Amino acid sequence: MLWGVVQFPGSCDERDALHACELSGEARLIWHEERGLGEVDAVVIPGGFSYGDYLRAGAIARFSPAMEAVAEFAAAGGPVLGICNGFQVLCEAGLLPGALLVNESTRFICRQVDLVVEASGSGKRPKSFNAPSERLSIPAKHGEGRYWAPEEMLEAIEANGQVAYRYAPGQNPNGSARDIAGVRNEAGNVLGLMPHPEHAVDAMTGSTDGLEVFEAVAAAGARA
Amino acid sequence: MSAPAASSSPHRELGLTDSEFELICEKLGREPNRVELAMFSLLWSEHCAYKHSRKLLRRLPTEGKRVVMGPGENAGAVDVGEGYAVAFKVESHNHPSAVEPFQGAATGVGGILRDVFALGARPIAILDSLRFGELDSVRSRHLLDGAVRGIGHYGNSIGVPTVGGEIYFEAPYEHNCLVNAMCVGLAKQEDMVRAAAAGVGNALVLMGASTGRDGIGGASVLASAELGDGDEAKRPTVQIGDPFEESKLLECCLELLAKGLLVSLQDLGAAGLTSSASEMASAGGVGIDVDVARVPLREADMEPFEIMVSESQERMLAVVAPGRVEEVIAVCEKWQTGAAEIGAVTDNGLMRVLRDGEVVGEMPVEALVDGCPLYDLDPAAPEAWIYGNRTTLAPGASAEESLLALLASPSVASKRWAFEQYDSIVGSRTARRPQSADAAVLAIAEAETAIAVSIDGNGRRVACEPYAGTVEAVLECAQNLACAGAEPLGLTNCLNFGNPEKPVPAWQLDRSVQGLADACEALGVPVVGGNVSLYNEGPEGPIYPTPVVGMVGELPSPELAVPGAFVREGDAIALLGPFEPSLAGSELAKLRGELDVGLPQPDIAAVRAACAAVRAAVRAGKLSSAHDVSDGGLACALAESAISAGLGCQVDLQHLRERGCTPEEALFGEAPGGFVISGERAKLESLAGDGIAVLLLGKVAGDAIEIAAGDRSLSFGLASAEGAWHSLGERLDAAQR
Numbered sequence: 001m002l003w004g005v006v007q008f009p010g011s012c013d014e015r016d017a018l019h020a021c022e023l024s025g026e027a028r029l030i031w032h033e034e035r036g037l038g039e040v041d042a043v044v045i046p047g048g049f050s051y052g053d054y055l056r057a058g059a060i061a062r063f064s065p066a067m068e069a070v071a072e073f074a075a076a077g078g079p080v081l082g083i084c085n086g087f088q089v090l091c092e093a094g095l096l097p098g099a100l101l102v103n104e105s106t107r108f109i110c111r112q113v114d115l116v117v118e119a120s121g122s123g124k125r126p127k128s129f130n131a132p133s134e135r136l137s138i139p140a141k142h143g144e145g146r147y148w149a150p151e152e153m154l155e156a157i158e159a160n161g162q163v164a165y166r167y168a169p170g171q172n173p174n175g176s177a178r179d180i181a182g183v184r185n186e187a188g189n190v191l192g193l194m195p196h197p198e199h200a201v202d203a204m205t206g207s208t209d210g211l212e213v214f215e216a217v218a219a220a221g222a223r224a
Numbered sequence: 225m226s227a228p229a230a231s232s233s234p235h236r237e238l239g240l241t242d243s244e245f246e247l248i249c250e251k252l253g254r255e256p257n258r259v260e261l262a263m264f265s266l267l268w269s270e271h272c273a274y275k276h277s278r279k280l281l282r283r284l285p286t287e288g289k290r291v292v293m294g295p296g297e298n299a300g301a302v303d304v305g306e307g308y309a310v311a312f313k314v315e316s317h318n319h320p321s322a323v324e325p326f327q328g329a330a331t332g333v334g335g336i337l338r339d340v341f342a343l344g345a346r347p348i349a350i351l352d353s354l355r356f357g358e359l360d361s362v363r364s365r366h367l368l369d370g371a372v373r374g375i376g377h378y379g380n381s382i383g384v385p386t387v388g389g390e391i392y393f394e395a396p397y398e399h400n401c402l403v404n405a406m407c408v409g410l411a412k413q414e415d416m417v418r419a420a421a422a423g424v425g426n427a428l429v430l431m432g433a434s435t436g437r438d439g440i441g442g443a444s445v446l447a448s449a450e451l452g453d454g455d456e457a458k459r460p461t462v463q464i465g466d467p468f469e470e471s472k473l474l475e476c477c478l479e480l481l482a483k484g485l486l487v488s489l490q491d492l493g494a495a496g497l498t499s500s501a502s503e504m505a506s507a508g509g510v511g512i513d514v515d516v517a518r519v520p521l522r523e524a525d526m527e528p529f530e531i532m533v534s535e536s537q538e539r540m541l542a543v544v545a546p547g548r549v550e551e552v553i554a555v556c557e558k559w560q561t562g563a564a565e566i567g568a569v570t571d572n573g574l575m576r577v578l579r580d581g582e583v584v585g586e587m588p589v590e591a592l593v594d595g596c597p598l599y600d601l602d603p604a605a606p607e608a609w610i611y612g613n614r615t616t617l618a619p620g621a622s623a624e625e626s627l628l629a630l631l632a633s634p635s636v637a638s639k640r641w642a643f644e645q646y647d648s649i650v651g652s653r654t655a656r657r658p659q660s661a662d663a664a665v666l667a668i669a670e671a672e673t674a675i676a677v678s679i680d681g682n683g684r685r686v687a688c689e690p691y692a693g694t695v696e697a698v699l700e701c702a703q704n705l706a707c708a709g710a711e712p713l714g715l716t717n718c719l720n721f722g723n724p725e726k727p728v729p730a731w732q733l734d735r736s737v738q739g740l741a742d743a744c745e746a747l748g749v750p751v752v753g754g755n756v757s758l759y760n761e762g763p764e765g766p767i768y769p770t771p772v773v774g775m776v777g778e779l780p781s782p783e784l785a786v787p788g789a790f791v792r793e794g795d796a797i798a799l800l801g802p803f804e805p806s807l808a809g810s811e812l813a814k815l816r817g818e819l820d821v822g823l824p825q826p827d828i829a830a831v832r833a834a835c836a837a838v839r840a841a842v843r844a845g846k847l848s849s850a851h852d853v854s855d856g857g858l859a860c861a862l863a864e865s866a867i868s869a870g871l872g873c874q875v876d877l878q879h880l881r882e883r884g885c886t887p888e889e890a891l892f893g894e895a896p897g898g899f900v901i902s903g904e905r906a907k908l909e910s911l912a913g914d915g916i917a918v919l920l921l922g923k924v925a926g927d928a929i930e931i932a933a934g935d936r937s938l939s940f941g942l943a944s945a946e947g948a949w950h951s952l953g954e955r956l957d958a959a960q961r
Contacts, residue, residue, distance in 0.1 A: 009560060010468050012383025016652045047650075049381045052468025108376045108645050141647045143380070199649050204667060204782055206649075206657070 001025030001218055004040035006066050006086075008032045012048030013198060017083065020198035023211065024218045032064040042079040042217055043070055045086025047141075047196060057100060057144045058088035067093055079220040080190045081213070084142055087182070087192030096185055096192045097157055098149035103142070104175030110141035112206065113195055114168035115181050118161070136165070136209035138195040140173055140181075145194040147176035147183070157183060165193055189220060234258075238265035244597065251591040259577055259585035262529040264592065266495035267502060270758050273596035276724035277756045280601075280734060283741040288750035290713050296507070298342040298419055298491060300752025301411065302713040304778060306671035309413050311345035314353070314406035314679065314718045314774040316757035320462045321403040325370025326377070329403045330465035331537055333378040336407040338491035341474050342540065344416040344481040345409030348651055349666055350379045351679045352389035352405050353718070353772040357398030359634045364393065365959055367401045368642075374465075375405070376645045381467035382474070385654055386646035387664035388677060393634040394684055394814075396611050399762025404718045406679055406774040410668060415481045419490045420507035421543045421569050426487055428501070428512060428567035429552055432473040432539040435496075436522030438463055440533055469538040469561070476559035477540060485548050485555070492539040498532045500541045501567070502575045506593035511570035515578040518566045528577055528584045543569060603734045604727035608821065611687055611768065615817030623859075623891060623938040627929075630811055630856040630892065631863055631948040634955075641953035655782035659868070660789070662707035662852055667782040674782035676710035678775055682855065683720075683768030685894075688809035689823035690732045694739030694771045696823075699831045699896040701775035702747055703852035706835035707899065708785040709842035710777030715744060717754040717773050722766025724758050732769035733758075740771060746828040749775065784843055789868030791848035795924045796905035797862070797875055801834035802827055802917065803853060805885060805893025811856045812892040824895065830915070831897040837916045838899050846907040853898030859891040859931055859938075861900045862921075866929050867946045875922030876932040887936035 003021035007014045007029045014029060021027035021044060030037060032050075037043060050061035061067060067089065074080045074095055082090040090096045103109060115136045149157070154177055157163060165182035172179045174194070182193025197210030235245040238261065248264050249255050256264060270276060286294045292301040292309045299313035317332025329352075337347050352375055357364035368391070379386045384407070421428075480486050488508070490500045497514060505512040516531040526534075544552050549565055556563035570576070575592055577585035588595075617629045630636055643658040655674065656665035663676040680700040686693030698715070705712055717740060722729030744751055760767045779785060790797075807813050809823050841847050849869075853861040858877070866873045880890040901908060902924055912918035930939040 009472050010381070012381075012471075012647075012650050016650065019652060048383060049468065049471075052381070052466070052471075054468070107373070108380055108647070110644055110647050110649065139649055141380075141649065196649075199652065202652070204655050205652055 002040050003027035003042050003044060004030045004037050005044045005046055006030045006032065006070065008050035008061050008064060010049045010052050011046055013083065013196065014046040014048065017044045017046040017198045020201045020210065020214055023201055024214050030066055032066045035065045035069055037069045037073055043073060045082040045089050047084035047086060050085055050089065057085060058092040061089045062093040071095060074190050077187065077189050079217050081217045082192035083196055083198060084194055087194055088144065090190060090192045095190050096183055097153055098147055098183060100144050101146040101148050102144050103146055108143040109173045110139065111173055112137060113140045113171045113173060115165040115195060116168050117165060118163045133209065133212055135168065136212060137207045138197055138200045138210050140195040142194055145174040147180040149177060154178060160186060162186065164191055191217065234261060235265065238262065239269060240265050244268060247597065251595055252587065257585060259529045259532060260587055262533050263498045263585065263587065266498055266533055267592050268596040271494050272499055274756055275596050276599050276601060276758060277719065277733065278598050280737040283737055284751040285741065285745050286751050288714065291750050291752055292413060293343065294752050295754065298339045300714060300716060301343065302752065302776065304668055304671045304673055304675065307413050308668065308671040309411050309416065310675055310776055311340050311343055311409040311411055312406065312716055312774065312776050313339050313753045314404055314716045314772060315339065315755040316718050316720060317403045317405065318400065318720065318757050318760055321371055322401050324462040325367045326374040327462050327464055329371040329374030330378040331463045332403050332405045333375055334465045334467065334470050334537055335493050336405045337382065337384065337470065338540065340407045340409035341477055342419065342489050342491045343411065345411035346478060347384045347407050347409045348653055349408040349664065349677060350384055350386045350405060351664065351677060351774065352386065353679050353681060354389065354391045355397040355402035355683060355770060356393050358395050359393050359955065361398055364398060365956060371403050372642045372645055378465055378467045380647040382471045383650050385648050385650045387648050387654055387666065388658055389679060391639055391642060392683065394768055395614065396768045399764060400760045400767050402720050402770060404772045406716065408677055408776060410670065417481060417486055417489050419488055419504055421488055421504035421510050421512060422508045423487055423543065423545065424510060424569055424571040425546060426569045427544045427546055427549050427565050428514065428569065429542045429544050429549065429563055430519060430539060430566045431476065431542060431556055431563045432561055433466065433469050433536055434520040434522045434562060435531055435534045435536050437526065437530060437534065438536055440530060440535065463535050463537050465537050472559045472561045473538055473540060476556055476561045480552060480555050485544065485552050487543040487545060489540060489542045492541060494535065496532065496534045502589055502592045504541065504543065505575060505589045511572040511574040511589060512567060513570055513576045513578060514567040517580040518564055520562055520564050528579050532577060601724055601730035601734055602727055603731035605731050606728045609819055610728065613817035613819050617815035619816060623936040624940055626812060626892060627859050627863065627938060628944065628948045629815055630860050631945060632951050633811055633815060634952055636811055636856045636860055637952045638949050639952065640950065641956060656708065656785050660787055661785050662704040662788050663710065665708050665782050665785045674779050676705050676708035676777045676779055676785065678704035679772060680704065681770055681772040683770035684814065685809045685823060686736060686771060687768040688819065688821055690735035690769055691739040692823040692825050694736040695743040695826050695828060696896045697771055697773045698740060698743035698747065699826060699828065700852065700854060701773050702835050703899065705775060705777035706838040707788065707850035707852055708779060709839055710779040711839060712747060712749045712775055712777045714752040715749050715773060715775045716752060717771055719756045720760055720767065720770040720772065721758050722761045729766050736769055736771050743828055747832055780843065786842050786847050786850050788851040788865060789849055790865050790871045790873065790902050790924045791869065793871060793924055795848050795902040796908050797873060797900065797902045797921045797923060798908040799858065799919045799921055800838060800899040800901050800911060800916065801897040802830035803895055803898030805857055805889045805895045807889060807893050810892060810894040826896045833915055834897055834899065837911055838901065841911055846903060847901050848903040849901065851900045853900060855894065857892040857894050858898065862931065863929050863945050865900055866942060867949050870942065871924050872926035872928045872942055873922060874925050874930045877921065879919040881934060887933040891931065891933050891936060
């Protein structure tokens with residue numbers, strides 16, 4: 001299992017993501033100017049503030065050479081995990097539905113939250129990215145994490161089983177629509193979430209629940 | 225018409241006295257030109273020359289076995305083993321923040337980060353120490369909101385966790401808030417560099433952002449005069465931060481250092497190129513030529529003096545061997561950060577400013593950097609309490625009412641509202657997040673160890689008695705570290721005081737530095753760096769004298785640190801240490817409007833012994849929790865441990881009353897040296913002896929806070945205590961609506 005972690009100028013959590021990936025395989029950084037991903041089995045777009053995020057989170061990163069390669073990789077069924085800024089980049093790139101808006105409070109928020117793992121696999125969806133636990137304790141930290149999509153799109157992604165994680169009742173930190181914390185694409189191989197599983201892989205720093213997210217992506221990679 | 229000579233002389237407008245100007249003329253053998261005068265005025269400002277504090281600072285102990293770099297470098301550093309060092313420094317950005325809090329605080333963080341990576345350390349943590357006026361002031365809420373957003377903006381964006389800090393609200397900071405930022409970094413000792421320029425013929429490379437007119441005379445001028453009316457007009461002197469630019473610059477510098485491409489490195493802070501170039505030259509005993517025509521500019525028509533004094537952010541100056549300049553520029557290009565060769569190291573001992581090869585300024589480095597006269601202070605103790613009193617708690621308030629008022633007092637209340645706006649976990653080192661233990665704990669896996677960090681300083685107590693109050697600030701840090709099981713390695717400080725040319729602030733500064741020196745000496749903790757911020761006064765007078773102390777300690781493993789919150793129902797609760805509470809200078813005295821001069825003198829040796837006992841107990845796994853007794857006294861410490869845990873407590877303060885305390889002193893009195901510890905009763909009792917006092921107070925039980933203290937006994941539910949303690953965010957939101 002070889003993970004690739006894309007690094008943009010302004011990425012913050014790429015080393016943390018690299019470390020988390022190394023717990024379930026090998027991992028290497030992919031510089032944003034690289035046009036090929038090499039032989040990676042799965043890709044992580046990490047958290048941070050790519051290119052400063054001064055325009056709109058993820059709006060510039062989606063145009064990077066590495067993201068063109070990621071789009072091709074995803075189209076071929078390769079598993080892709082976008083965390084926080086990575087989730088924003090994937091939405092900007094059109095690889096995931098919806099958008100992430102400024103938190104309802106207008107403030108950055110850093111807080112441990114409980115996520116409810118949504119049962120996927122209903123209907124025609126593949127059973128990808130299913131973590132064995134029903135609830136995960138994972139930290140969230142972002143200023144632009146309010147998940148938003150038009151009503152009809154929300155209906156559609158719920159009907160398709162594309163909602164991967166919701167904030168546990170009463171714990172929505174940012175005003176996300178329908179408490180949505182993470183979504184996947186229709187094919188089921190691209191997953192994005194605002195909370196940071198790479199910061200929940202060691203009991204020393206608070207939780208190991210994030211490992212399940214990486215293991216689920218790895219399992220999808222093994223199938224691909 | 226005769227113009228008044230006084231106001232029209234350029235040197236006075238730039239803050240130099242007539243005698244200082246005469247001295248400059250004497251050293252140059254002529255009158256300085258415009259470029260030279262601008263450069264002298266900045267380097268001879270209080271901010272750069274420490275002309276009112278340098279003599280006092282010589283009292284501080286700076287040596288120790290673990291010291292890798294001491295004062296004089298961009299930051300101090302201590303050895304943590306396996307070839308690694310931890311670098312750290314605290315610095316103020318008070319006046320810029322008082323004028324424009326968001327950018328002032330943001331660039332304060334940016335500046336202290338550069339100080340740390342300038343010596344080759346990757347920043348791994350930020351802490352902040354903030355002071356504002358009372359929360360019922362619109363101005364204070366505006367400054368608080370802006371400063372917290374600014375710190376978050378910079379620290380979060382650059383990916384360095386903000387792991388701790390403190391905020392106090394006191395009327396004397398109403399006009400002149402304090403924003404002190406501390407950065408901690410980790411370096412391989414073999415990759416570290418000093419700031420001294422060396423190697424005649426070596427090139428000077430300016431890296432990072434281009435140079436503009438922003439912040440001309442910003443930090444250095446703002447920091448060297450009192451605030452007054454019309455400060456809004458100073459907004460253009462506040463710099464604008466760009467954390468993305470700094471993020472690239474940081475990675476670029478660390479890569480350059482890891483590849484061994486730099487001879488020395490210095491950040492550009494206050495006084496920009498002027499101070500960084502001349503200080504590098506001074507430290508290396510060499511001369512430096514800078515050609516301003518080669519400096520990349522934001523605006524084409526900048527004058528040489530503007531280029532030399534600009535405080536544009538996110539810039540670093542490096543000395544590079546001539547044959548390696550191309551390699552350096554290639555690394556800068558990879559990180560999309562600017563780089564230009566702007567000058568060279570010379571052997572003539574001169575700081576020369578050129579424009580296209582033509583000399584436009586030429587000054588001996590020695591005169592510029594070390595020529596400023598150092599002044600003796602003219603201290604005089606005030607005869608009475610000069611800061612006023614305001615009563616917000618009725619004299620007849622019950623013990624319950626008093627405790628609730630204390631828990632809700634913004635200086636005591638939980639700062640969750642603020643620290644949740646900071647990324648405290650990026651980097652995967654944060655083993656104890658804000659408020660989960662008395663000190664932040666960071667894993668240093670590279671050296672198979674961990675560090676604990678704390679920043680403290682209660683200005684009100686220093687105002688009551690500068691010597692004792694400053695000793696207490698150092699002890700508070702040491703106690704916080706002890707609760708985490710850490711042994712102090714080194715200390716940094718930021719001395720925030722009023723106008724040193726006036727007798728009372730001069731006296732406060734003198735006594736405070738003596739307290740700092742004595743406490744550090746007695747604890748065996750070297751001072752490895754620091755910063756002085758004077759002239760913190762508004763029209764209403766000086767701020768509380770506020771020495772802020774940042775301390776770094778080591779513990780063998782991050783998992784050893786115990787929480788501040790109680791852990792288990794049924795655990796015994798004890799008070800450990802030489803705690804002799806008094807209402808003098810306490811939070812309760814403030815609420816009652818009873819502040820006055822004077823504090824009991826702390827017994828440093830006894831507190832040191834108590835710290836050692838707690839540290840050993842934590843490391844041996846004998847404690848469930850440890851929390852030092854601080855603002856609001858024992859009752860607040862107990863309540864904080866209970867609220868954070870969601871567990872009640874049942875305690876009796878009879879033992880303290882047997883020591884001669886009144887019930888009120890036992891509940892709410894403050895003093896250094898007290899620890900609230902919990903754990904198995906036998907283990908707590910085993911800590912007594914060898915001069916260590918352990919008083920069993922009661923146990924962790926129920927869902928109420930019950931404290932027996934004679935006629936001031938109190939009892940109420942956890943929920944109401946929690947509501948009071950967590951009221952800060954609600955109060956701020958309500959005020960905004």
